[in-house]
Amino acid sequence: MTQDPAGELVYVYAVAPAGPALDDAVARAGASGMAGGPVRTVAEGPLGALVCDVPAELFGEEALTAQLNDLDALEKLAREHHGTVAALSGAVTVLPLRLATLYADDAGVRRMLREGAEFLTARLARLAGTMEWGVKVYADLTAVDPADPVAPGPPGGPGAASAAPGTAGAGRAYLRQRLDRREALRRAYADAEILVGRVVERAGEFAVDRAWHRPQQGALAPTTGENIANLAFLVPYERAEAFRAAMDAFDGVRPGTRVEVTGPWAPYSFATAAPESVPEPAAESRTTDHPPVRDRPANGEARA
Amino acid sequence: MTDSLAGRMAPTAGSPYGQPPPGANLADILERVLDKGVVIAGDIRINLLDIELLTIKLRLLVASVDKAKEMGIDWWEHDPSLSHGARRRPSAREVERDTRDEVERDGRREVPAGESLAEENDRLRAELARLRSDTRSAADEAPAAEPHEKRSQARKEDRS
Numbered sequence: 153m154t155q156d157p158a159g160e161l162v163y164v165y166a167v168a169p170a171g172p173a174l175d176d177a178v179a180r181a182g183a184s185g186m187a188g189g190p191v192r193t194v195a196e197g198p199l200g201a202l203v204c205d206v207p208a209e210l211f212g213e214e215a216l217t218a219q220l221n222d223l224d225a226l227e228k229l230a231r232e233h234h235g236t237v238a239a240l241s242g243a244v245t246v247l248p249l250r251l252a253t254l255y256a257d258d259a260g261v262r263r264m265l266r267e268g269a270e271f272l273t274a275r276l277a278r279l280a281g282t283m284e285w286g287v288k289v290y291a292d293l294t295a296v297d298p299a300d301p302v303a304p305g306p307p308g309g310p311g312a313a314s315a316a317p318g319t320a321g322a323g324r325a326y327l328r329q330r331l332d333r334r335e336a337l338r339r340a341y342a343d344a345e346i347l348v349g350r351v352v353e354r355a356g357e358f359a360v361d362r363a364w365h366r367p368q369q370g371a372l373a374p375t376t377g378e379n380i381a382n383l384a385f386l387v388p389y390e391r392a393e394a395f396r397a398a399m400d401a402f403d404g405v406r407p408g409t410r411v412e413v414t415g416p417w418a419p420y421s422f423a424t425a426a427p428e429s430v431p432e433p434a435a436e437s438r439t440t441d442h443p444p445v446r447d448r449p450a451n452g453e454a455r456a
Numbered sequence: 457m458t459d460s461l462a463g464r465m466a467p468t469a470g471s472p473y474g475q476p477p478p479g480a481n482l483a484d485i486l487e488r489v490l491d492k493g494v495v496i497a498g499d500i501r502i503n504l505l506d507i508e509l510l511t512i513k514l515r516l517l518v519a520s521v522d523k524a525k526e527m528g529i530d531w532w533e534h535d536p537s538l539s540h541g542a543r544r545r546p547s548a549r550e551v552e553r554d555t556r557d558e559v560e561r562d563g564r565r566e567v568p569a570g571e572s573l574a575e576e577n578d579r580l581r582a583e584l585a586r587l588r589s590d591t592r593s594a595a596d597e598a599p600a601a602e603p604h605e606k607r608s609q610a611r612k613e614d615r616s
Contacts (some may be wrong), residue, residue: 250490250496366487417488
C-alpha cells in the first residue's frame with residue numbers, strides 16, 4: 153500500500169466499521185475502483201475507509217474539475233461511486249461520502265479517520281442495520297387514459313359530442329375538451345398530494361427517519377407524469393420487505409397517480425443531517441402549476 | 457451484522473456490481489452522490505479541500521447551467537447561498553413567460569421580419585436604457601429647481 157505521491161491519489165467512497173466483516177465484504181465484492189485497480193480498505197482504530205487508487209493526472213484538481221464539469225464524465229464518476237458503495241452496503245453499515253473526496257495518500261485517509269472518529273462513529277451507529285428506500289409520488293394522467301387526450305371529466309356539456317366540424321359547436325367542443333383536460337389534471341395533482349400524506353404516514357410505521365428530495369424533472373428522470381413528492385426513508389433491515397409491500401400497495405390506488413419505489417440504497421440521504429434537522433426542500437420557490445407539497449401528513453388524512 | 461443481510465436485500469442480491477436499484481434513474485443517483493452523503497474535506501496538501509458539493513454546484517452553474525437544468529439538476533436555484541447568480545439567469549420557462557406577457561401586452565403590434573420577440577425585447581430595452589441615461593444627463597444639466605419633476609416626467613414618457 154505504498155503510494156507514489158506524484159502519480160497516484162486515494163479516492164474515498166465511504167467509511168464503515170473496521171473489522172473482518174468489512175474486509176470480507178470488500179474481498180467478496182471484488183470491486184474494481186475508479187481506475188481499474190482494486191477497491192481496498194484503509195483502517196484506523198475502529199473505522200475503515202473504502203478507497204481505491206486513482207491516477208493524479210485524472211483526479212488532480214484541474215483534471216477533476218474538468219471531469220465534474222463534463223456531464224458525461226460526471227455521470228460515469230457518479231455511477232462508479234454509487235456502484236462501489238452499493239456493492240458493500242448490503243453487507244456492512246456504510247457511511248457514504250459525497251462524490252470526489254480525495255487524499256494524497258493513505259496517511260491522509262488515516263488522519264481523517266482519526267480526527268473525525270467521534271463524528272463518524274456516531275453517524276455509523278445511527279445508520280446501523282438500516283437501508284434507504286426512495287418513494288416517489290407522481291401525478292400521471294397517462295395512467296388514466298393513455299389513448300385519449302381528453303381525460304374523463306364531469307359529463308360534457310350539451311352538444312359537445314354532436315357538434316359537427318366547421319360549425320360554431322366545434323369550437324365550443326374544443327374548449328370543453330380543454331377545460332375537461334385541465335380539470336382532470338387538477339384532480340390528479342390534488343389526488344397525488346393526498347396520496348403523499350398517506351405515503352408519509354404509512355411509511356412512518358416502518359421507517360426510523362425520512363428526507364425530502366427535490367421533485368425530479370427533466371431528461372435525467374425520464375418518466376411519464378409529474379413528480380409531486382420525492383421522498384427517502386431510512387428503514388431497518390427487518391422491516392424492509394413489509395415497507396416495500398406497503399409502499400407498492402399505494403401504486404395505482406387513485407386514478408391519475410403513480411407511486412414508484414427504489415432501493416435499497418446506501419443511506420446517502422441520512423448520512424449528513426440529524427433526524428431533527430432534515431431540512432425541508434424549498435418547495436415554495438418552485439414554479440409549478442400546483443401548490444407545493446409540504447410535510448403535512450395530517451392534511452392528506454383529513455382530505456382523504 | 458449478519459451474512460444473511462445481503463440475502464435478505466433481495467433487490468441487490470445477485471445483481472451485477474454497480475447496478476442501481478431497480479427503478480432508479482440517473483437523477484436518483486446524482487441527487488444522492490452529489491447532493492447527499494457526508495462531506496469531508498479532502499487532503500489539503502493536494503489542494504482539493506474545496507472539491508465538495510458547493511464547488512460542484514457552482515462549477516456546474518458556471519460551466520453548463522443550461523444543460524444541467526435541462527437534465528433536471530438545478531438545486532442551486534433553491535439554495536439561498538447560490539441563488540443570487542442563478543436568479544439573474546432567467547430559466548427557459550421564465551423567458552417563455554416574459555415573451556408571452558410581452559405578446560399579450562403588445563397585442564397585435566407588428567414584429568419586424570427576422571427579429572424574434574426576445575431579440576426585439578432586448579433591442580427595446582437597450583433603447584429604453586439609452587433614453588433613460590440621456591434624460592438623466594439632461595436633467596443633471598438642468599437648473600437645480602426642476603430636475604426632480606423633469607425626471608419623473610421623463611420616466612412617464614418612457615413607459616408610454
